[in-house]
């Protein structure tokens with residue numbers, strides 16, 4: 448089998464062992480004579496698949512008991528509406544504050560404006576000077592200690608990893624120090640969930656589509672603190688009301704059964720490979736390998752503040768952009784797929800999710816070095 452290294456941003460590469468197990472079980476799951484796709488979501492068999500997926504996910508992230516784990520649909524994009532629909536009426540203020548760190552945070556902020564009084568807690572839309580170096584818009588992050596949060600806001604929203612800009616928010620704000628001790632943090636972790644431990648102590652909601660680190664597209668993981676349930680706006684669709692989804696154990700309506708099954712296989716794969724701590728260490732090593740080479744090179748560059756660079760998505764530019772087309776054609780021919788950057792950033796982007804081994808990153812660096820030798 449020819450399996451090139453796939454650097455796609457999402458949907459993205461999955462562990463080969465997981466794909467092979469799913470293939471082996473495709474037509475007959477554990478002697479049931481049916482495919483998981485053909486099972487009732489109310490069947491005992493699927494109940495076991497769902498329960499194990501939730502238990503494994505809870506154990507991977509050490510999810511506290513006061514959080515519900517929900518399997519939902521609509522992706523991170525639906526959560527942009529689901530979050531305000533469920534939370535903004537909670538304190539009676541109708542207010543929520545957003546940190547604008549890039550493309551995805553801005554999308555969340557734009558959608559939220561339909562539901563209440565939405566303010567910007569901090570934004571990276573202007574260029575900035577940090578430690579004597581200049582960074583362009585969306586290439587740096589405002590210090591958490593400088594965020595402005597309204598104490599009566601129903602929540603503070605942030606994007607933990609900007610998949611397009613290649614920026615990761617690894618430092619969580621100290622809400623008490625910001626004068627907003629009761630404001631829960633809502634984190635979009637679509638592109639870095641399960642790649643590092645999560646400190647749930649200040650978080651109210653964490654969400655993310657599965658298709659980057661946790662499985663195929665179709666299921667959205669949502670972690671919701673139990674005291675935040677039950678405040679949905681009257682017009683919130685019932686399928687998107689966290690309380691009704693929680694009460695029905697994510698089976699308010701037919702859940703994306705096959706995507707949940709696949710995510711469950713990924714959770715077992717993660718547990719067998721050292722869990723989230725091992726993924727964090729591997730992510731550090733993989734991304735440092737690539738950034739280290741980019742920084743040492745004369746033809747490539749990454750313009751993000753080094754302290755904020757994403758471990759998941761590494762955008763890089765060729766200083767001579769006329770080489771982009773040959774870089775992409777030659778890398779694909781060399782078995783390195785999906786390196787084209789997002790159109791808003793240009794250049795290239797390599798996504799280094801959990802299922803991408805260091806070996807793939809080393810193959811990419813080898814190719815880049817060879818390309819530099821020929822074109823530098």
Ligand SMILES: *Cc1c(COP(=O)(O)O)cnc(C)c1O
Pocket residue numbers: 457521522523524525551606608609610635636637638656
């Ligand atoms: C991919 C992504 C989304 C959107 O996810 P969908 O499942 O396509 O709705 C939202 N936020 C971030 C950070 C993402 O990477």
